[in-house]
Amino acid sequence: MPAMKLYVPHVGHMEGLQKLLADPSKIHSVYMAGSPDYIGTGRTNLSAPTLESIAEQTEYAHEKGVKIDMVLNSSCMGGQQLTPEGYRAIGWYLDRLNDIGIDSLTVADPYLIEMIAHEYDMETVVSVLSFVDSPQKAEFYEGLGADTIVVDPVVNRDFGKLEAIRDVTSGDLKLLVNEACLYQCPFRYAHFNFFSHANGPGPKPNVIDDYYYYKCLSLRIRNPEQIIKSPWIRPEDLSEYKHITDMFKIGGRTHFVEWILNNINAYYNESYDGNLLDLLDSIKDLKDTFYVANRDLEGAIEQWEKCDKNCHKCGYCKRLAENIIKIQTEDGNKKLSSIRNPEDI
């Protein structure tokens, strides 16, 4: 059996949890969003479970030997958290979660991290949306009282940084394996702030188009090498990270349970035979456009381990993309070059 703790997304209703935990043996903890009336989250929410439902689901997970984490990782609360009313409302909500027996809270705002670490026994987890990508930030958040840090995936392929973060922290580190944002994504702050408002306490913006997501897909469609550069971690490569941590988080709480179960199996077994895009969270819409045979990525980690990420000089990911990314068409999967003018490549 692999020695690892898998942290698994949960859509938030009892039916989903029962399906997810039909076989709980591979799952260490599930995480879910709470009610957006108190603190939102940095992603789209499919459900807004009531306190009664959270209590019922917590009891069920605990019976199955699985921990429950509440994700309260708004990256922007518009300052409400610092008003007397905001402080009271958040405090009231956290008291209820504490009474219910929630095991941990994943939070992005440093103020909330300090507050929770000081006032509650629930484990305090620093969200990926706190963007901890250096030993300095890791030390800072530990100093605020955090128990666990989810490292910013931007350094998932920067082993020097990962090792430095590991060296300065005495708490736990968690790696998010399948998020697949653009490498050095310029949209992250703006996009998560937008989500936080759209999925938090009102007033909610009446948005027509999610510019950040459209643009994100567009950049990959026009430059498919961006898919390779995204700092996801293949199931097969988890072993390369065992000296950093044994805690791995799977992203994707807006997916169907079957999708989540497929990911759990892949990462638990450290093996996946299929389209890499089946496993990736944030760009799921591209799984019908591109086919990236996961097995074709065998050994790429060796390059990424030593790579200094000066893409314009290196060109490794670009060459890899040209070789292995296929375009899905009506008459089968085709190489990128079949539709591209080779001179443009």
Add this chain to the structure above:
Amino acid sequence: MTITNSLLKVRTELEDNLRNLLGIPVYLIELDAFALPCGCSGATINIRGFTVDDIEVFEEHILKFLEEATLKLEIQPSFLFARLIPGTAEVASLNARMLCDSCYRDFARGEGKQPRPDIYILKLEKNK
């Protein structure tokens, strides 16, 4: 052929044509037929990886592909436009619309390619 089969076929053909024209894997995320309460009807093609620059450079070809596609869906290609994310180069969708009288008056009154920041008109046949 059922309407859904026609939509599937047109979606694929149009995607292939645009990919071959532009040399990038543009992606037709969804092709919908619609009917509005005002009386307008038509089709919306949600698209990713497609920009205003592509339209400006290849307008003639894109218009031709779009006209062919809409005819196959039995939509008169008299009003064709792209919906943009205002202030950006991103095209959110391509649209073919058979206008009701009232919407026709709204659009026919406008001038130029971009009567609104979110609309780029590829073709608007004026009534005689």
